Amino acid sequence: MYGDRDGWQRDGFESHEGVVGVLQADGSEPGPVYFDLGSGSFFHESIDWWHYDGTMHRPAATSMRGRCACGWRGEKIYPIDWEKVREDDDPDAYDTSGPYGDWAQHLDEVAGRAVKLPEDLADLLTQVREHLDLLLLDEDKYVTALKAADELEDIVAGVGPTAARLLTREDEETTSEIAEALGMTEKAARARLNLRVPRPLISNHP
Structure with a gap:
């Protein structure tokens, strides 16, 4: 897989983002690489595999x-x-x-354990997504797409918190x-379960 600087994701399983991990010669997984950008106490952190080349006192990955x-x-x-x-x-x-390829197989297993939506509901959601995508191809339909998205948010704001509770x-x-x-990481699932308060119907601000 080439061009993977932004990591790997699959629709519906975004929290299971994948990347290339590295190992050192002793089989250990090194921590993040830190870069001093010259801005005081701030250090940039990275786990991009190509930074583990052993130069400039960085960990040296062998695989x-x-x-x-x-x-x-x-x-x-x-x-490597x-x-x-x-x-x-x-x-x-x-x-x-x-x-x-190994991560993709892992995602297949994650998807296999996740709950399956009823076929008619899954088809309906697919149709909604496809219809919205078509609206975004026509600049005269942008407001319509935004209105549809707002309607969907209202549905989610009502159903999601109830199901979580x-x-x-x-x-x-x-x-x-x-x-x-849900096909999520536990961290993502906890965040989803904590979203129990629906959006207000009337704003408190003008």
């Missing part, structure tokens, strides 16, 4: 693997040819299809079980 925001790590290890990386002088040109009642499922059913 890569798939990595997901949920904590999953790929079992397959792929050696730093001579090739330096020769191309473009990290996006380096072949990371192995780690990407019912799910988090005493003796209900655990957060990990809910996260698995």
Whole structure:
């Protein structure tokens, strides 16, 4: 997989963002690389694999693997040819299809454990998305698209908090079980469950 500077995502499972992870020669996973940008106490932090080249006192990675925001790590290890990386002088040109393929398989498993929407509802949601996409192709329909989005937000604001409240009642499922059913990480699921307050129908401000 090339051109992966922004990470890997799949529609419907955005919280399971994937990236290329790295390992050092001893099999350990290094922490983030920090860059002093010369702005006082602020340091830029990065886990981009190409920064682990051992230069400028950075950790030296010898291999890569798939990595997901949920904590999953790929079992397959792929050696990094730093001579090739330096020769191309473009990290996006380096072949990371192995780690990407392993992450994609992981996402297939996540999707397989997630709850399935009723077929008619899934088809309806697909039609809504396709219709909205068509509206965005016509500048005369932008207001219509925005109005439709507002209507959808009202629906979500009513249904989402109610479902979250019912799910988090005493003796209900655990957060990990809910996260698995939603196809989310636990962090994302907790954020979703905490969104229990619907949008106000009337603004308090003029």
